[in-house]
Amino acid sequence: MSAFPPATHDVFALDQLLTDEEKEIKYRTRAFMEREVAPIIADYWERAEFPHELVPKLAKLRLGGATLKGNGCPGQSLVGAAMAVIEIARVDGSMSTFLMVHNSLAMLTIGLLGSEEQKTQLLPRMATLESVAAWALTEPSNGSDASALTTSAKKVEGGWELNGKKRWIGNATFAEWIVIWARRADTGDVNAFLVKKGTPGLQTRKIENKIALRCVQNADIRLESCWVPDSARLPGVNSFKDTNVVLAISRIMVAWQPVGLAMGVYDMANRYLRQREQFGNPLAAYQINQEKLQRMLGNIQAMTLMAWRLSKLYEQGKLDHATSAMTKAWNTLRGREVMALGRELLGGNGVVSDFLVAKSFNDMEAIFTYEGTYEVNALVAGRQATGIAAFKALPKKGKKQSTADLAMAGQSPNPKDQQ
Structure with missing residues (x-):
């Protein structure tokens, strides 16, 4: 496969929403992923192996710790951290998930909920990726x-x-x-x-x-x-409610991940349609292909804007659980559509991992499900819209709810967890 395709997905000039620091994080991460990761990652993906050789190189980008400050962490803005997430996901969803688990789940838990001794002992080495969590x-x-x-x-x-x-x-x-x-x-x-x-x-x-x-x-x-x-x-x-301190941020990052995967698939499909010829014309000349490509592009603009606004609401202290759930559900649903259209546009080459599209097509399935399935996130948003919890089990008349009933309802048997 030739070099990774150039980025052609930002038709709304969404870069203008970023600070200079956020742009710098975005472009140095993009350069690294295109140069170091794109040429070799499909082989690792096929073998289901993690590319440990890339970790010391990734560490030089100074992304470890993301939004945390102190103890060697960079103290990035939420959007800045998201720019690293999407640029990594644009080339490879697995590497993006690796860093998100390390930064926005494990390190964040220690940084927000750990003791000073735990932070001092663990975070500096985790920030340099010498220690993975x-x-x-x-x-x-x-x-x-x-x-x-x-x-x-x-x-x-x-x-x-x-x-x-x-x-x-x-x-x-x-x-x-x-x-x-x-x-x-x-x-x-x-x-x-x-x-x-x-x-x-x-x-x-x-x-x-x-x-x-x-x-x-x-x-x-x-x-x-x-x-x-x-x-x-x-x-x-x-x-259990203390998990929300961490999940509030990690769910935002998961809402950004489909944006990155979609950007990569669009860029690959756009170049492919221009270069490949059938019946004497480039595939890009056919109306049906242009319609699919612009639909992919429109989805990406909408997904980016939703994730960006979600991040800003968090920074302003105005984010609620339902809005976060709706954004994650919407972006993975629309991202799934982008994956499917990209796979169609590449024809037979859309099912081999050498062309990023097949790999990302499969990777999106995991993101559609983790950090709350599409259905659960949609119902959380629906609960806010209607005031009715669709996933709350109703006890039979005259019957007290059992622990099993509460578990089915997505509730903890311990009342303290519901405070």
């Missing part, structure tokens, strides 16, 4: 219904004993530190713990046979009498 909330039986987590933390002499299972945990097979969310056995409150690689009782196993984000090393985690010291507990986490 993972974040473990999802369980085999609890995806969107995350508040029903069953992994337990039992207080024992000098520390805590963790037992349970986690699933779909990105970076977990090689991360030095994993943030584990668990429910206290004595009070039912949700806490978070830092578990180091190699800790007895911690087992990680790579999930095989994925069709999306194949470079991301998602893992099943098993915790069997896994002991961690008292210093491993994050003091800022005392109930």
Whole structure:
């Protein structure tokens, strides 16, 4: 495959919405991805391997820690951090997810909810990517219904004993530190713990046979009498609602990810239509192809504007959960359409990973689902619009709601988590 195509997707001059610093982050990240990652990433994706060789080079971009300040972190604006996310995703969704898990989930949790000692000890090396982190909330039986987590933390002499299972945990097979969310056995409150690689009782196993984000090393985690010291507990986490401090930002980043994938697929399809000829004309000359291409382009402008406005609402302290959910749902839905149109426009070449399109087509399927499925995010937005919770289980007449009923409703059995 030839060099990565030039960027031709910003027809609304959306760069004018960015500060000089945000533009600088965007363009240095773009240059790195086109130069270092694009020529080799398809091979890693096919083998479902993570490109560890790229991590020291990625570290030189000074993206580790993103919006966090101090302890070696760059203190980027939310939009600045998003520019790195989309430019990485434009070339490869897996690398974008790797950095998002490290920055906007694991490091953010430590930076916002950890002790000063934990921040001082861990964040500087994480900011330089010398130490990679993972974040473990999802369980085999609890995806969107995350508040029903069953992994337990039992207080024992000098520390805590963790037992349970986690699933779909990105970076977990090689991360030095994993943030584990668990429910206290004595009070039912949700806490978070830092578990180091190699800790007895911690087992990680790579999930095989994925069709999306194949470079991301998602893992099943098993915790069997896994002991961690008292210093491993994050003091800022005392109930499940504390996850919202982190998820408010990470969900914004996930809303930006489809924008990046869509930009890359559009740029690839635009160049392909101009270069490839059929029946004596470039494919770009045919009206049906032009209609598909402009629809892709229109989606990208709308997706970008929604994600940008979402970021600004957060910075102004005006963001609500429903708006965030609606943006994530909309952008992944429209992004999915861009992927499908791009795949169609490349014909047979749209199903081979050498041309970015097939890879991104598959990667979008994971983003459509994680950080809340499309359906759950749509219903969260619908709940705000109507005042009616569609996913709240209604008890039978005269029957008190059971723990199972509450779990089905997306509620925690612990009333403290609902405060």
